[in-house]
Amino acid sequence: MAHILLIDDDAGLVDANKLVLEAKGHEVSVAYTGDDAWKLLEKRRPDLLVMDVMMEEFTSGFELARDVSIKFPDMPVLMLTGVQEHMRSDWKFDEDKDADWLPVRKFLAKPIPPTKLAEEIEAALKAAKEKKGKRPS
Amino acid sequence: MAVSEKLKVIVCDDEPKMCSAIKIxxxxxxxxxRTLGVEAELEVSLVSTGEELLTRMETDPADLVLLDYKLPGISGMDILGRFSEEKRETAVIIMTAYANIETAIQATRLGSFDFLAKPCTPEEVRYTVKKAAHHLIVSRHARLLAQEKKRIRFQFISVLAHELKAPINTFDAYLDVMRDMTLGKDMTAYAGIIAKCSERTDGMRKMIADLLDLTRIESGQFRRAPAALEVAGALAAAAEGVAAEAARRGIKLETEGAGLLVEADPSEVGMILNNLFTNAVKYNRDGGLVRASAAADGGKVRITVEDTGIGMEKKDAARLFSEFVRIKNRATIGIPGSGLGLAIARKLALQAGGDIEVESEPGKGSRFTLSLPAPGSIDLKAA
Structure with a gap:
């Protein structure tokens, strides 16, 4: 079980994702804006963060992801986006090439079914755990 | 004060005297x-052959060319032919000492804008150039306007697509939850999900209705019938419309405005006030207050609708009346809306010769002021 922070301005989507994640035994916190997310992050560090690219402003998600990567370099961030569909761009996120400007673990196209998102979250949590285990402490 | 706009002019003549005379x-x-409030600033340069002109047009195209008919190499008519083949929007004034009707007809067929017969007086040159400048600037503005229209339309449609897609994504997500039987096999466990989906379909339906209203208003298909209208009655009717929801949330409604009249279409005023009252309840706190009053102010009547709700920041208030603007924050997240209501209200108010403004403070409430013309203060035919 992990503590997951969901950040999205669509209350319905957040609710559906929360139901599935809680059913799998995770603890879920919710923020609808970047500011609210930051307040929660400062109070308590989640194990993983899921956010939408477009929140209040077009680039709010990018900015938040960058700020998070500076403050919590190890935190896995999954970014959801409707951008590809919106812009008809065939750009694909490549962690090796793009991680320096967009510090996220995975870039997932919206809409993504909550059960599929839950699988992605499990995989990212597992990867983060392995990475942590390898590192000498 | 006229705005100045540059027009690039090339004079092409093999007689150096003619070139410099025109430049002077x-x-x-x-x-x-005058109609556009624009003054053309002419940037005149000189070339002496057709070849030179063609090279120059490749690198630094002119808006207007004063072209000699008889040039030593490639002729004025050949150049005109080239321009029309290349579909250039350059205006060409053909100048010739061999002024006859055939030359004029030939030049016009090849798309020249005008014709100057040499020798010509400075007044004739200026008059012809003025006509061309007018034509060029008017068509430039028409082009820009058409582009701007396309851009606004594109923006509107992409926002609309986003707004319509959002509820569909929510339905998909909830369907996935049900398919997965995340909450078990008992249907009653899904009652909350079903209620939320119904809310979103209601919201979509409302948005479609608002969109149709907006389109009708913009296309001028709303038949407006301004009449003297009692403010107190209109406020009471709008309050009546939200009374049930206000009572459910313990919100008190107060209306005043006795004895005041406005000159406006009653159904339009109804739409505006409905919107303001709905918002005043929707964004209020439970147990809050909605207070509407009116006062005469010169030739206008100012109707204010105040609430004791969540309010908003100044930066949010500034964009509140634009289409699809909904203020997104923790306080508004559960509140449904199309983001079109206030855009519609503002358009209606402006069409009626009035306006809507908002003052607000986060956490304290908002005050919307609708101003409408008082009877006799406007010329109804002009409005």
Whole structure:
């Protein structure tokens, strides 16, 4: 079980994702804006963060992801986006090439079914755990 | 004060005297397009052969060319032919000492804008250039306007697509939850999900209705019938419309405005006030207050609708009346809306010769002021 922070301005989507994640035994916190997310992050560090690219402003998600990567370099961030569909761009996120400007673990196209998102979250949590285990402490 | 706009002019003549004479004639000449409030600033350069002109047009195309008919190499008519083949929007004035009707007809067929017969007076040159400048600036503005229209339309449609897609994504997500039987096999466990989906379909339906209203208003298909209308009655009717929801949330409604009249279409005023009252309840706190009053102010009546709700920041208030603007924050997240209501209300108010403004403070409440013309203060035919 992990503590997951969901950040999205669509209350319905957040609710559906929360139901599935809680059913799998995770603890879920919710923020609808970047500011609210930051307040929660400062109070308590989640194990993983899921956010939408477009929140209040077009680039709010990018900015938040960058700020998070500076403050919590190890935190896995999954970014959801409707951008590809919106812009008809065939750009694909490549962690090796793009991680320096967009510090996220995975870039997932919206809409993504909550059960599929839950699988992605499990995989990212597992990867983060392995990475942590390898590192000498 | 006229705005100045540059027009690039090339004079192409093999007689150096003619070239410099025209440059002097046009020096400091600023033809004006009064209807657009634009003054053309002519940037005149000189070339002496057709070949030179063609090279120049490749690198630094002119808006207007004063072209000699008889040039040593490639002729004026050949150049005109080239321009029309290349579909250039350059206006060409053909100048010739061999002024006859055939030349004029030939030049016009090849798309020249005008014709100057040499020798010509400075007045003739300026008059012809002025006509061309007017034509060029008017068509430039028409082009920009068409582009701007396309851009706004594109923006509107992409926002609309986003707004319509959002609820569909929510339905998909909830369907996935049900397919997965995340909450078990008992249907009653899904009652909350079903209620949320119904809310979203209601919201979509409302948005479609608002969109149709907006389109009708913009296309002028709303038949407006302004009449003297009692403010107190209109406020009471709008309050009546939200009374049930206000009572459910313990919100008190107060209306005043006795004895005041406005000159406006009653159904339009109804739409505006409905919107303001709905918002005043929707964004209020439980147990809050909605207070509406009116006061005469010169030739206008100012109707204020105040609430004791969540309010908003100044930056949010500034964009509140634009289409699809909904203020997104923790306080508004559960509140449904199309983001079109206030855009519609503002459009209606402006069409009626009035306006809507908002003052607000986060956490304290908002005050919307609708101003409408008082009877007899407007010329109804003009409005």
């Amino acid at each position: 004639i046009l020096d400091g000449f600023r033809p004006e397009v």
